[in-house]
Amino acid sequence: MVERFHLVMGSMHERVERCGVDGEYHRVDHDGNHVRKREMHISLIVNIDFDVISDEDDDVVLALSSTKSTSTLLILYPKSSLASQRHPIQFKAPSLTFSRCDAMQLSLCLSKPAQHLKNPIMAASGSGSIMWFRKGLRIHDNPALDYASKGSDFVYPVFVIDPHYMEPDPKAFSPGSRLAGLNRIRFLLESLVDLDTSLKKLGSRLLILKGEPGQVLIRCLKEWGVKKLCFEYDTDPHYQALDIRVKEYASAAGIEVFSPVSHTLFNPADIIQRNGGKPPLTYQSFLKLAGQPSWASSPLLTSISSLPPVGDVGSCEISEVPTIKDLGYGDIEQEWIPFRGGESEALKRLKESISDKEWVANFEKPKGNPSAFVKPATTVLSPYLKFGCLSSRYFYQCLQDVYKNVQKHTSPPVSLAGQLLWRDFFYTVAFGTPNFDRMEGNKLCKQIPWNDDDELLAAWREARTGYPWIDAIMVQLRKWGWMHHLARHSVACFLTRGDLFLHWERGRDVFERLLIDSDWAINNGNWLWLSCSSFFYQYNRIYSPISFGKKYDPNGDYIRHFLPVLKDMPKEYIYEPWTAPPGIQRKAKCIIGRDYPKPVVYHDSASKECKRKLAEAYALNQKLNGQLSQEDLDNLRRKLEQDEDIEPKIRRQRQKVGHLT
DNA sequence: GGCTTAGTTGTCGGT
DNA sequence: CACCGACAACTAAGC
Numbered sequence: 001m002v003e004r005f006h007l008v009m010g011s012m013h014e015r016v017e018r019c020g021v022d023g024e025y026h027r028v029d030h031d032g033n034h035v036r037k038r039e040m041h042i043s044l045i046v047n048i049d050f051d052v053i054s055d056e057d058d059d060v061v062l063a064l065s066s067t068k069s070t071s072t073l074l075i076l077y078p079k080s081s082l083a084s085q086r087h088p089i090q091f092k093a094p095s096l097t098f099s100r101c102d103a104m105q106l107s108l109c110l111s112k113p114a115q116h117l118k119n120p121i122m123a124a125s126g127s128g129s130i131m132w133f134r135k136g137l138r139i140h141d142n143p144a145l146d147y148a149s150k151g152s153d154f155v156y157p158v159f160v161i162d163p164h165y166m167e168p169d170p171k172a173f174s175p176g177s178r179l180a181g182l183n184r185i186r187f188l189l190e191s192l193v194d195l196d197t198s199l200k201k202l203g204s205r206l207l208i209l210k211g212e213p214g215q216v217l218i219r220c221l222k223e224w225g226v227k228k229l230c231f232e233y234d235t236d237p238h239y240q241a242l243d244i245r246v247k248e249y250a251s252a253a254g255i256e257v258f259s260p261v262s263h264t265l266f267n268p269a270d271i272i273q274r275n276g277g278k279p280p281l282t283y284q285s286f287l288k289l290a291g292q293p294s295w296a297s298s299p300l301l302t303s304i305s306s307l308p309p310v311g312d313v314g315s316c317e318i319s320e321v322p323t324i325k326d327l328g329y330g331d332i333e334q335e336w337i338p339f340r341g342g343e344s345e346a347l348k349r350l351k352e353s354i355s356d357k358e359w360v361a362n363f364e365k366p367k368g369n370p371s372a373f374v375k376p377a378t379t380v381l382s383p384y385l386k387f388g389c390l391s392s393r394y395f396y397q398c399l400q401d402v403y404k405n406v407q408k409h410t411s412p413p414v415s416l417a418g419q420l421l422w423r424d425f426f427y428t429v430a431f432g433t434p435n436f437d438r439m440e441g442n443k444l445c446k447q448i449p450w451n452d453d454d455e456l457l458a459a460w461r462e463a464r465t466g467y468p469w470i471d472a473i474m475v476q477l478r479k480w481g482w483m484h485h486l487a488r489h490s491v492a493c494f495l496t497r498g499d500l501f502l503h504w505e506r507g508r509d510v511f512e513r514l515l516i517d518s519d520w521a522i523n524n525g526n527w528l529w530l531s532c533s534s535f536f537y538q539y540n541r542i543y544s545p546i547s548f549g550k551k552y553d554p555n556g557d558y559i560r561h562f563l564p565v566l567k568d569m570p571k572e573y574i575y576e577p578w579t580a581p582p583g584i585q586r587k588a589k590c591i592i593g594r595d596y597p598k599p600v601v602y603h604d605s606a607s608k609e610c611k612r613k614l615a616e617a618y619a620l621n622q623k624l625n626g627q628l629s630q631e632d633l634d635n636l637r638r639k640l641e642q643d644e645d646i647e648p649k650i651r652r653q654r655q656k657v658g659h660l661t
Numbered sequence: 662g663g664c665t666t667a668g669t670t671g672t673c674g675g676t
Numbered sequence: 677c678a679c680c681g682a683c684a685a686c687t688a689a690g691c
Contacts, residue, residue, distance in 0.1 A: 282668075319677055366670030413669040422669080486670065493671095537686035541671040548671080611684095618686070665691085676680075 044501035062137040070256060096156055128154040128224055129309045132217060132231035133206070134239065136388035137191045138343040139198050143260040149304070154311030156224060157199055157206050159192055160213040161322070162443060168328045173461065174478055174514065175332050181514040182329060183481030184383075191387050192321040194342025208319045214245045221246075221255055223314045230258045232388065235268055235431040236520045238416040265293050265392055266426045268431040280312035281433030281444065281535070283413050286425045293396065300394055337480055338385060346384035353379040360402045361409035363416045370486035371553035373476065373561065375486060379416070382517035385423065392420050423522060430521035437524045439505065446532040447628035448617045449637035450496070455500055459600050460495050461510050463563075466592075466599035467574055469549035470494050474563040479562070481516035489530055491545045496531035497614055498542045499606045504531035530616060539614040544609050546575045565596050612631040613640050 129148040136142055148155050166185055169178040176182040196206035209216045220631045221229060229250045234243065243259070250257045261267040271289050272279050280286040325331075339345075356362050368377035384390040399417045403409045412418030435441040439448070459465050463474035473487040488511070494500065495507045504527040511527070512518045528534035549558070556574035560567040566574055568588040573580035580598060585591050592598055620636055621628065628636075 039665085215667085280688095284668080285689065342675085368670085418669075489670075532686080535687090538668085538671085538684095539686070539687095540684055543671065615685095663691105666689085668687090668689105672683085674680100674682090676678100 008514035022222055023103060056274040059536050099460055128152060128156065128226040129228035129230060130220060130226050131155055131157045132159065132229065133157060133159045134231060134234060135175045136196050136232035137391055138391060139304055141262065141300045141391035141394045143262050144230040144232050144258060146301055146304065147258045148228060149307050150163060152228065152308050155204060155308045156220065156226065156310055157204055158220060159208055160211045160216045162213050163210065166327050168616050175329065176513065179307065179513065181481060182332065183337060184518065185338065186324055187516045188387060189321055189324065190341030191389050196321055198343060199307065200394065202304060202307040207310065207313065208321055209316060214242050217246050218249045220316060221250060221253060223316055224311060228256045228258060232260045232263055233261045234263065236428055263388055264427050265396055265420060266290050268428040271428045279429040283422065283425055286428065287412060287421065290424065293393065295393060302394060339380060339482060341389065343389045346381065349381060349384065350381065350390060350398065354398050354402055357402050357406055360399065364410050364414040365419060365485065366414060368484060368486065369552045370484035371549060371558035373558060380482060383482065384431045386517045386519045392423065396420050426525035427522045430525060436606055437453040439533065445528060445623050446533045446617065447626065447633060448533060449633045449640065451501045453502060456500050456600060457506050460500060464597045466578065466597040467545040468559045468563055468566055468577060470545050472559045472643055478516050481514055490545065490548055492527060492530035493543045494545055497539050497610050499545065499601050499603055499610065501613060502535060504528065523557060539611060545603055550575050565590055609644065616640060
């Protein structure tokens with residue numbers, strides 16, 4: 001079913017420099033009649049011939065190839081499909097093969113976009129612009145902000161506070177909102193204050209609005225009569241859905257939309273397209289495809305001397321950046337957290353990190369010490385990258401400068417620059433994989449019959465597994481919102497394939513809420529990795545909850561700091577306090593089972609069980625080619641439990657889950 | 662299609 | 677302390 005159509009359309013792609021008209025398309029139906037289909041408000045005008053591959057009911061999936069020699073691919077979904085998650089549809093286009101579509105995503109990849117950018121229908125004509133901040137909370141290397149200020153008499157720098165993200169949720173297991181722990185909310189507020197301060201120095205200010213961001217933005221567009229709307233492109237499903245709404249409105253209202261890719265080093269859509277429509281699934285293949293960033297050797301715009309003034313805000317209610325208290329959080333006692341939000345802090349931290357050129361040149365991620373907490377073994381720039389307080393591209397260029405001036409340096413994947421590339425790797429795979437954040441319906445994810453055990457999950461989440469190394473990490477997560485990468489590995493492995501055999505999505509949820517650097521693509525990618533659900537499959541390699549920490553920190557100082565109940569436990573027992581003789585426990589003022597819990601599982605038997613289950617699950621996945629139904633999973637789960645009963649000596653003895661006060 | 666190779670970060674017990 | 681092999685054996689990519 002391939003028909004020929006003509007489409008007037010455009011894109012929101014980063015390289016689109018002019019936009020602002022409604023697009024619509026019509027098709028010829030089977031009887032040869034021209035049928036006008038829904039209006040799509042799309043920006044730049046491009047003439048492209050395209051083939052309709054699937055057009056059922058209201059849903060539209062289009063595969064396009066341009067009339068010119070460049071290959072072009074567009075996947076479009078109308079509004080109606082955005083609400084419901086749909087299964088991926090696979091199809092083949094005449095000129096290229098691709099197998100991705102995500103109901104939440106609209107992507108246009110132009111291999112030579114410049115050719116399509118001629119003859120803009122509508123140019124910006126001065127007047128006002130909105131700079132919509134979401135991530136990208138910075139002045140340096142901010143192309144959206146730069147574009148907003150060009151040729152505008154007024155610029156409205158806006159941040160919308162979404163109550164869902166910010167307001168206290170009394171039912172949550174720790175202080176914070178439903179979606180974010182208090183640490184990250186605080187970090188965000190600090191970042192906003194810093195951004196406001198910087199904007200004021202440039203003759204502007206940050207306008208804080210409250211409400212559902214889409215509605216609020218559309219109201220601003222209506223009220224302020226701006227000609228341009230500028231914001232950083234975002235691949236996260238949440239923003240994909242939000243941005244389509246806002247772009248549709250803006251385009252319908254004749255407002256130019258400029259939405260550049262500046263959060264990552266590369267444009268994920270470009271890389272996916274270069275790989276024939278599929279995201280690369282290994283780091284090495286990603287590196288090959290990615291090559292050098294296009295901007296690698298040209299200087300980024302890292303400073304702005306002034307900004308146009310803020311225009312009349314009409315009846316829109318503008319407030320200052322709220323405090324934690326303003327948001328409804330009482331006085332919550334909190335350990336001093338070593339990480340303050342904001343661009344200034346990010347640049348300061350960056351400068352400190354790269355000032356030690358030897359350290360930068362010799363950095364090898366896997367060799368870092370996860371138990372270092374007074375002075376962490378990594379840069380701790382991740383939360384700044386997450387909110388865009390720091391530009392990953394600027395960071396990358398700074399690293400290249402250091403590398404140029406030293407004799408030898410480490411390389412990806414272990415080098416510092418390699419870490420930024422990991423970030424882009426996960427952004428790319430996540431963008432190109434429907435249901436990336438779930439096991440079900442995720443083609444990359446092994447279907448594994450994880451156990452469901454609320455008691456064990458709570459023990460893990462609340463730092464009472466009885467394994468001090470694991471619990472100390474979980475305390476650091478809750479108190480600081482940050483732990484070393486390898487510490488994250490330890491607890492993620494423990495929760496899933498190593499010991500508890502609980503679903504990685506449960507752990508993902510906890511990390512997503514509590515980490516100050518939690519990032520949708522990276523967090524999900526790493527949980528897929530650590531649970532051996534995707535990317536990494538060597539399920540025999542299990543982090544020991546005892547010896548892994550011990551090899552870095554034999555004295556247990558990390559444990560003593562985050563679990564003060566164990567501070568007087570002799571180092572011989574601190575990783576396995578249940579083995580300490582009663583006299584020692586008394587002397588340390590820590591009776592196991594009373595002051596600190598007994599282990600919730602025995603690691604030796606639990607990890608053997610996990611390996612056995614993974615082996616069986618892998619075999620079934622292979623047999624059924626990854627297509628496991630819910631029934632298949634249930635059957636496997638039953639079988640695994642039966643086998644467990646047949647071998648009672650292997651069956652782990654579950655301890656009563658203790659409570660740590 | 663079959664085969665080889667490589668894969669950011671395991672543990673344990675050796676040298 | 678650095679490195680090695682055994683353990684048991686996975687997948688994606690590339691030829």
